[in-house]
Amino acid sequence: MTEINSIEIIGLIAATCTTAAFLPQVYQTWKTKNVSGLSLPMLTIFFTGVLLWLVYGTYIHSLSIILANAITIVSVFLLIVFKLRYRNR
Known part of the structure; x- marks a missing residue:
């Protein structure tokens, strides 16, 4: 496990912001069942990118990248x- 330094703390704050910003879309879609504004090709490409970020974060042992992308990949999967x-x- 990587030690948490000041740069990693900035990464964790950024990860929290970007991941939290995505969660209302998941909730709204689940609640309304309205998917007309969602693009399946965009979601598929985004899922692939997040998966690659997760692999990258695991490879470099970055807690912030791992946590943000692990949560985001679940959210994107749910939207798909x-x-x-x-x-x-």
């Missing part, structure tokens, strides 16, 4: 599931 499940509503 919602998009596929509710697309005909």
